[in-house]
Amino acid sequence: MSLLRNIAGGIRSLFRKEQAELELDEELRGFLEAATEEKMQRGMSREEAGRAVRLERGGLDATKEMVRDARWESFVDTLWRDLRFGVRTLRKSPGFTAVAVLTLALGIGANTAIFSYIDAWLIKPLPYPQADRLMVLQSHDKKSGWTGEYLTSTASFLDFQKQNASFEQTALWAGWAFNLTGDGLPALVDGARVSWNYFDVLDTKPLLGRTFSAEEDRSGSGHVAILAEGLWRSRYASDRKIIGRTITIEGEPYTVIGVMPGTFQFPLRGFANIWTPLALTDKERTDRGGSFLSAFGRLKPGITREQAEAESTTIFSRLEKQFPQTNTNLTLLVGSMAEAIARNEGAPEVLICFAIVGLILLIACANVANLMLVRAASRAKEFGVRGALGATRVRLVRQLLTESLLLFLAGGTAGVLLGFFGMHWLESKMPEHIRGYIVNYGHVDLDLTTLGFVLGIVVLCGVAFGMAPAFETSRLELNRTLKERSGQTLGGHRGTVLRSTFVATEITLAVVVLISATLLVKSFFISVHTSPGYSPANLMVAQLALPETKYAQESQKRNFSEDVLQRLRALPQAQAVGAASSVPFGGFGASVDIEAVGKPAPRPGESRNTTYAAVSNEYFSTMQIGLVEGRTFDSSDAQGNAPSAIINETLAREFWPNEDPIGRQLRYGDQHNVCTIVGVVRDIKMYYLRERSRRQMYVPLAQFPSATFGFVVRTTGSATAMATAIRDEIWDVDRGQAISSVEELENVMAIVNYGDQMVTQLMIFFGALAMFLSAIGIYGVMSSLVSQRTHEIGIRTALGASPWQVMRMVMRQGLNLALIGLSVGVLCALGAGRALASQLYQVAPNDPLTFLAVPVLFAVVTLAACYLPARRAARVDPLVALRYE
Amino acid sequence: MPDKSTDLVQGTLDMLILKTLALEPMHGYGVAVRIEQISKGVFRVNAGSLFVAFQRLKRAGWIRSEWKATENNRRAKYYVLTEQGRKKLSSETQEWERQVAAIARILEAS
Numbered sequence: 001m002s003l004l005r006n007i008a009g010g011i012r013s014l015f016r017k018e019q020a021e022l023e024l025d026e027e028l029r030g031f032l033e034a035a036t037e038e039k040m041q042r043g044m045s046r047e048e049a050g051r052a053v054r055l056e057r058g059g060l061d062a063t064k065e066m067v068r069d070a071r072w073e074s075f076v077d078t079l080w081r082d083l084r085f086g087v088r089t090l091r092k093s094p095g096f097t098a099v100a101v102l103t104l105a106l107g108i109g110a111n112t113a114i115f116s117y118i119d120a121w122l123i124k125p126l127p128y129p130q131a132d133r134l135m136v137l138q139s140h141d142k143k144s145g146w147t148g149e150y151l152t153s154t155a156s157f158l159d160f161q162k163q164n165a166s167f168e169q170t171a172l173w174a175g176w177a178f179n180l181t182g183d184g185l186p187a188l189v190d191g192a193r194v195s196w197n198y199f200d201v202l203d204t205k206p207l208l209g210r211t212f213s214a215e216e217d218r219s220g221s222g223h224v225a226i227l228a229e230g231l232w233r234s235r236y237a238s239d240r241k242i243i244g245r246t247i248t249i250e251g252e253p254y255t256v257i258g259v260m261p262g263t264f265q266f267p268l269r270g271f272a273n274i275w276t277p278l279a280l281t282d283k284e285r286t287d288r289g290g291s292f293l294s295a296f297g298r299l300k301p302g303i304t305r306e307q308a309e310a311e312s313t314t315i316f317s318r319l320e321k322q323f324p325q326t327n328t329n330l331t332l333l334v335g336s337m338a339e340a341i342a343r344n345e346g347a348p349e350v351l352i353c354f355a356i357v358g359l360i361l362l363i364a365c366a367n368v369a370n371l372m373l374v375r376a377a378s379r380a381k382e383f384g385v386r387g388a389l390g391a392t393r394v395r396l397v398r399q400l401l402t403e404s405l406l407l408f409l410a411g412g413t414a415g416v417l418l419g420f421f422g423m424h425w426l427e428s429k430m431p432e433h434i435r436g437y438i439v440n441y442g443h444v445d446l447d448l449t450t451l452g453f454v455l456g457i458v459v460l461c462g463v464a465f466g467m468a469p470a471f472e473t474s475r476l477e478l479n480r481t482l483k484e485r486s487g488q489t490l491g492g493h494r495g496t497v498l499r500s501t502f503v504a505t506e507i508t509l510a511v512v513v514l515i516s517a518t519l520l521v522k523s524f525f526i527s528v529h530t531s532p533g534y535s536p537a538n539l540m541v542a543q544l545a546l547p548e549t550k551y552a553q554e555s556q557k558r559n560f561s562e563d564v565l566q567r568l569r570a571l572p573q574a575q576a577v578g579a580a581s582s583v584p585f586g587g588f589g590a591s592v593d594i595e596a597v598g599k600p601a602p603r604p605g606e607s608r609n610t611t612y613a614a615v616s617n618e619y620f621s622t623m624q625i626g627l628v629e630g631r632t633f634d635s636s637d638a639q640g641n642a643p644s645a646i647i648n649e650t651l652a653r654e655f656w657p658n659e660d661p662i663g664r665q666l667r668y669g670d671q672h673n674v675c676t677i678v679g680v681v682r683d684i685k686m687y688y689l690r691e692r693s694r695r696q697m698y699v700p701l702a703q704f705p706s707a708t709f710g711f712v713v714r715t716t717g718s719a720t721a722m723a724t725a726i727r728d729e730i731w732d733v734d735r736g737q738a739i740s741s742v743e744e745l746e747n748v749m750a751i752v753n754y755g756d757q758m759v760t761q762l763m764i765f766f767g768a769l770a771m772f773l774s775a776i777g778i779y780g781v782m783s784s785l786v787s788q789r790t791h792e793i794g795i796r797t798a799l800g801a802s803p804w805q806v807m808r809m810v811m812r813q814g815l816n817l818a819l820i821g822l823s824v825g826v827l828c829a830l831g832a833g834r835a836l837a838s839q840l841y842q843v844a845p846n847d848p849l850t851f852l853a854v855p856v857l858f859a860v861v862t863l864a865a866c867y868l869p870a871r872r873a874a875r876v877d878p879l880v881a882l883r884y885e
Numbered sequence: 886m887p888d889k890s891t892d893l894v895q896g897t898l899d900m901l902i903l904k905t906l907a908l909e910p911m912h913g914y915g916v917a918v919r920i921e922q923i924s925k926g927v928f929r930v931n932a933g934s935l936f937v938a939f940q941r942l943k944r945a946g947w948i949r950s951e952w953k954a955t956e957n958n959r960r961a962k963y964y965v966l967t968e969q970g971r972k973k974l975s976s977e978t979q980e981w982e983r984q985v986a987a988i989a990r991i992l993e994a995s
Contacts, residue, residue, distance in 0.1 A: 071940065
């Protein structure tokens with residue numbers, strides 16, 4: 001109540017300021033008059049009485065000041081006056097204001113854009129109700145320390161599901177690609193097979209229809225499907241009667257029971273358009289040795305992650321004793337789903353960018369602080385006069401801080417605009433394929449968190465970096481400032497030291513940014529320019545999976561691939577044609593456990609896992625995978641002949657270190673097939689550009705028919721025409737076969753590599769920005785130093801210093817500053833490099849070339865930035881300089 | 886006699902003003918003189934403290950002001966205790982007496 005009245009009273013007097021002032025004046029005059037009269041009645045003269053009253057009661061103006069200061073609105077009033085004055089002074093020096101605002105806008109803009117991603121990916125909750133209770137369950141090998149997002153034993157997980165008391169529910173899922181036929185062209189559609197409670201655990205409701213029931217998840221049933229809104233709209237024309245309709249998946253009828261809204265996302269899977277129930281078979285349910293599933297769950301309210309993990313440890317150590325053969329060292333970790341998704345999305349990369357833009361903001365702020373110092377120094381006289389007229393130091397500091405805040409607010413506003421465009425530009429550049437993996441995709445925006453963050457850094461930096469210039473300027477050395485001549489008032493020695501410190505710090509920061517950026521960029525270029533082991537340019541890839549229902553017999557699969565290969569070979573633009581059960585960067589990766597015949601069996605727990613592919617005879621020549629020794633597959637590896645295999649160099653080196661592998665035998669897979677090695681080929685990259693070399697083996701497609709295919713065609717013509725031609729040829733063999741999009745392998749690799757590429761582009765930009773800003777900083781300080789020393793330089797020249805000597809003196813001063821900054825920067829960068837180590841590829845965290853090149857580059861930039869001021873110094877005319885006296 | 890008002894316990898001046906105004910509406914100088922007279926010169930109030938206090942009490946709603954003619958026909962701002970101010974004064978007085986009694990007991994005990 002009284003607070004309200006206080007505010008109301010304050011506002012009233014703000015608006016009736018003159019009236020209030022007049023009243024106060026009249027009242028106080030009356031008061032003092034009465035006191036004086038009383039003294040006069042006691043016999044004092046008017047003068048004596050007035051003096052006595054002033055001493056006893058205080059003077060009129062001092063009292064008024066006291067009363068005014070006691071009101072809160074006087075603070076607002078002063079602020080308002082400071083602001084108006086600030087705007088006026090800033091408008092009077094448009095050059096300074098423009099440079100400062102632009103510098104800040106760049107720094108703050110970069111921070112706004114990057115922070116909006118931190119916000120969307122790491123701060124905002126996942127788009128499910130009470131998402132903090134969602135946990136992923138990850139397999140963990142206690143001995144090797146390996147952790148995987150896949151389960152290693154379905155049966156063990158089902159035991160855990162039954163026995164645990166921590167989770168409300170747990171759900172299982174596996175990414176799947178579905179052959180969808182009917183209602184248009186056959187399509188290979190990404191989706192997932194999920195346990196019936198998948199959507200319930202995520203607590204997401206369908207747009208139409210319902211989600212799965214427990215009965216539909218039983219073995220043998222499960223011919224029901226849920227569609228995503230996108231697929232429903234595009235393929236089924238948003239038909240509301242879709243519920244209950246039958247569609248054809250893998251050649252079998254499925255009843256549509258629901259449609260999920262387009263906003264539903266599950267970034268661990270990526271884009272999904274169809275979901276069907278897992279409907280695990282009894283064999284799958286009891287499989288302790290393997291699994292193709294991933295799991296997550298919703299904790300009961302009040303249960304912590306640690307409690308749940310403690311329970312899973314107990315259950316799994318019990319299973320370890322019960323099933324030592326399969327469960328030794330195996331346990332299940334409970335981890336936050338938000339963190340798992342963040343890891344997937346590249347949280348480390350975003351955080352690196354955030355650190356880098358933080359440093360850039362500091363550089364920008366130091367630049368602006370320096371500009372303010374230079375300007376404040378030239379205003380020393382103004383402040384001297386104000387001080388002499390009675391302004392207190394606090395009052396002057398407040399005025400200067402207000403100006404600094406004004407600058408930062410203007411820079412912040414421009415920065416938010418830049419950042420807004422920046423964040424949307426970044427999001428729009430994201431390839432379609434990546435978007436499904438990004439949590440809150442499309443929700444990167446200027447929300448309150450981001451705006452709050454920007455306002456926070458604006459105020460913090462505005463005060464922190466405004467402080468030094470404010471105190472420096474408001475030091476009231478009246479005698480000195482008023483006595484100094486206008487041309488010479490560019491700050492004392494202390495101002496110079498302060499500015500030099502700022503510039504050296506700037507250089508330090510810029511060196512750290514530039515070295516970190518260079519290390520990352522270098523890694524990227526090495527990873528891109530290292531040959532993947534094949535030649536991805538002009539190579540078209542078409543992938544498909546034959547439905548088991550239609551192609552049950554091996555001969556059917558074999559006939560299909562031979563038909564397609566023959567047709568593709570006949571295409572006029574096709575130079576070479578091959579096929580493999582799985583191709584690099586494709587969707588059908590497979591691996592097997594292998595053993596060398598005649599060598600000791602692997603120790604328990606030792607992994608002999610090997611990437612595996614069945615390939616056609618011309619696959620190696622089409623891909624241009626180099627042959628090291630022996631031969632590639634040919635007609636002698638036909639069906640019915642002795643099984644043969646080709647291995648890569650890594651496998652050869654690991655299994656037969658000092659022997660010739662040709663003619664040796666390998667046993668592999670669940671069937672313990674034995675095959676003879678006929679050739680050794682180069683290592684190739686299968687999933688990532690940065691992957692380390694791993695064991696790879698190939699068997700002839702003729703002997704081991706496959707249901708999954710990647711057809712590769714080396715072409716001379718246009719990619720789009722070729723894609724259509726390839727699809728048509730396959731459909732000529734089977735009209736109902738779904739095919740993935742047919743693309744150049746180079747493009748597919750670029751999409752997978754998109755994240756690294758984006759980070760690299762940002763790093764190049766940030767590195768250049770840091771360098772540019774610090775160069776401006778050096779230039780600014782050197783110019784002001786030269787102006788300050790004009791007089792001194794004039795004397796030197798008059799005494800016979802040559803222009804060259806003067807120039808050298810100025811340049812040396814600049815270089816000294818740079819050297820201090822560089823040495824500290826290199827030391828800091830060594831630490832930064834170590835922090836980046838996990839993100840580097842074939843580049844040492846202390847890469848000598850980078851650590852040499854960046855400082856040299858900086859020295860050159862410093863020299864260039866010093867050149868103009870130095871030349872001006874060299875041209876100082878002693879007569880003019882000394883006439884300033 | 887040095888100016889004692891700054892040594893007054895925070896809020897004491899407020900109470901003295903309210904007490905003074907409880908007798909009759911008064912202008913600023915009148916309040917100052919009355920406080921000095923009654924306290925036999927122990928408290929001497931300077932203009933700054935007095936008018937800051939007036940401003941505070943007015944915003945709190947315990948007093949209000951009106952311009953009136955003085956005894957020697959000048960215009961002066963008279964301060965009047967409001968109903969709320971009267972209540973405040975009585976509760977403040979009680980609280981004050983309670984504290985004084987407590988402090989006196991402590992001092993006697995030692």
